[in-house]
Amino acid sequence: MHDDHTTMTPELLSLFITDAKLQNGADCGESVPYEPASRELGSALYNDPAWDRQAGTNHRVVDCDFSHLGAGAIVLGGGNRKTLTPGGNSVENCHIHHTGRLDGRAPAISIDGVGNREAHCLIHDVPLSGVNFVGNNHVIEFNELHHICLPPTHDMGSVYTGRDPSAQGNVLRYNFLHHIGNPDASTFAIYLDDGACGVTVSGNVFYKVTGERAVHSWGNGHTIRNNLFIASRASLHPPLDNTKWPAYMAEPVRVLWMRKVIDVLQPPYSTRYPHLAQLYEKDPNFPRRNTVENNVSFRSGDFGAGAAGGKNNLVTDEDPGFVDADAMNFQLRTNSLVWAKLPGFQRIPFERIRLYTNDHRPTLPESGNRRERRTK
Template identity: 40%
Template sequence: MLGASDITVKGIVFENARGSAAALYGTGNCIFSGCIFRNLGSFAISIEDATGFSQQPQQAFSSNNGIVDCIIYETGRGGIVLSGGDRNTLTPARNYVHNCTIHDFNRIAKTYSAGIKISGVGNQIIHNEIFNAPHVAILLSGNDHLIEYNEIHHVCMETDDAGAIYYGRNPSERGHLVQYNFIHHLPERYRTTAIYHDDAACGMKVHGNVFYKAGAFPVLIGGGSDNPYTNNIFIDCPVGIKVDNRLQAFDWAKPMIAPGGIIEQRLNEIKFDRPPYCTNYPELAKYWEEDPSFPKRNRVDRNLFVNVGQTVLKVDDGVNADKQFLDFTTNNLITREDPGFIDKNRMNFKLTETSAVFEKIRGFEAVPFEKMGTYAIGNK
C-alpha cells in the first residue's frame, strides 16, 4: 500500500513468499486484523513513512495504522517493522501492534532481525507475545514509544551480549515508557538481559514489569542516564541490575563521546539543544555540560527483589569506584521469601491483597500481572 487510507485487511493467510507479505508506506488508518503470516523469506509486514519515494503520495507519513490479532511465525528476517513519525518535530505516528503472537522469526537472519523493530516517534507495542528467537524480541530506536502488557520469553537463546528489549548509542532517542511487561526464561549462560540500555542509552522509564529468570541480569544500564526503575518485580535472577560507567572507564567506549564521535554526530542530527528537544527533554539540552561520561538520574525506587543473588552489580574498572551510578533508594524490598504471590510454581506472580509488600514498600502499586500478554478476541 502506498498513500492509502481507511483500509482493513482481515482474516487472510499470507504464506510461502521469498520476501515479505505486506508493506504500508505513507498510509493512514489502515489495519491488518486477524491475519496469519508464515513461511516467509523476510519479515512479515512493515509500516513505514513514504518519504523515500520519488513521487510522494498525498500522505508521506504513516499514522494510526495497526496490526491487530495476527499470528506470525517461520519468517526469515524478523516479524514486524513498525515505524512512522517525524523525529525532527517529534510528531507521533501512533502506529501500533496489538494482541499479536510472534515466534520463530529468524530462519535466515539470526541477529538484529527482531520480532518487532520499532522506530520513528510515538508508536506502540501492546498485549503481544514474542518468543523462540536466537536474538532480540524488540529492537528499538526513535522517541516516545510505548511498550506495555507484553509477554516475552525464550529469546536471546543463541547470542551473547543481547537484550530482549534493546536500544542504544543515541542519547537523543528517549521518552520511552516500558511498563507492565512479563519477561521470563532468558538464558543465563550468555550475557543476556531483559532490558538493555546499551552504550549511553538514556531516557526510558521502566515501571511495573515482572522479570522472572530473565537472563544473567534482567537490566543492564551501559553508561547512560535518566533511566528510572519503579514498581518492578525481579524474581530468581543471579543479578538484578548491572550498571557501568563505560564512557569513563572502558577504552573501547571512550571514543563514542570524543569530539566528532558517534554521540556528537547523532545529537547534532536532531538539534538536541533546540525545541522541541530541549523543551520535551530538558535534561538533554545540558548533555555536554553535565559530564556525559558519568551515569546519573538512574533512580531505582519501590522495586521488589525476590531471590536475587546480587541486587546491583556495579562495574567501574577502578574509575570512580567510590561513587554510585544508581540512585538506589531505601524504599526497595530485598527478600529470599515468597512475598505473597498467588502461585509462584505456576508463574502467577500477582500479589495477594494481604501481601506484606504493600506495607514494606511505601507507595508500591499492585502490578496487573493478569493483563500481561495476549488475550482471545475475534479470529485469533
C-alpha cells in the same frame, strides 16, 4: 508491495500477507515526497528510514499470528524524529514465534520513528531479540516474552535499544519477561545499551532471567521503578559516569546524530527534554545516575552498584506471597509482605499481561498458558 491475497479493511484487522517483497533504502538522506496513507497499506520508496519514514499514521496490525519465519515479523515505523510528530501506529494482540530461522539477527519486532505502540503480544522462541526499538516516545506494554536470546546468543537483550542518547521518552511497562537468556553469555531481559538514556522501565515482572542480569542500563537518566524480579539477577549496571561520558559524546557518530541531523539543544528537543543539555556537562564530578526505586527482588540478589542513590527497594529471600507461583501467576496476594515492607509499591496488573480473546482470536494458544515448559 504487491499482494493479490490481501483484503484491505479500514481498521486493518486480521491482515494476512503472502508473496510480498519488502525492501528498504539507505540509512539516511532525503525522503521521496509522496502523500502518506493512513490506515491503509501501500508502497513507496524510502531513502530516509532513520529520520522521516513517512509511514502514515494510525495504522494497526491486530490479532495476527507470525511463525517459523526466515527473519523478523514486523517493522513498525511512523512519526518524524526531527519534529517529534508521533506516528500513532501500533501492533497489538499478535502471536509471534520461531522467527529468525535464516537471519537469526533479525528481531521479531523492530520499532522506529516517534510515538508508536506495541502491546499485548506473545513473543517466544526467538534466537536473538524479541523487540528492538529506536526513536522517541514509544510505549511497549502488556507483552509476554519468553525463550529469547537463546544459546549461542551473546551481547543482546529480549528487548533492546542503544547508542542514541537523544532517543528519549520511551516507556517499557507491564511486561512479563521469563526464561530469557543464555546463562553462559552477556544476555539480558531488557538491554539499554551503549549510552541509551531516558528510558522508563516500570511495572515489569522478570522471572528466571538466566543471562548476565535482568536489566542492563549502560547509560544514564533511566527510571527503573516498581518492577518485580523473581529468581533472576537483579543487579544493575552502573551508569556511565563523567570520567567517560564526555569522550563518548564527542565521538563523531554522536555529533552527527545529536547536533547535525537533529539538534538536541534546540526545539523541539530542548523544550520536550530539557535535561538533554546535561549530556554535555564535562565536570568530572557531575553525577550520572539512574532513578532506581520501589523495586522488589525475590531470590534475585541485590541491585548492585547500578542502584547507587536508589531508595525504597526490597531485597528478600522470603516468599512475598504470590497467588500461584507454580502456575507463574505472580500477582501479589492482599496479605503479601510487599505491601507492609514497601508501602510505595504499586499493584502490577499481571492479569492483563497477555494476549486477549475477541472475535478474531476466540482462543489463546497453548504456548500462552502460564506453565513451565517441559524439558527432556
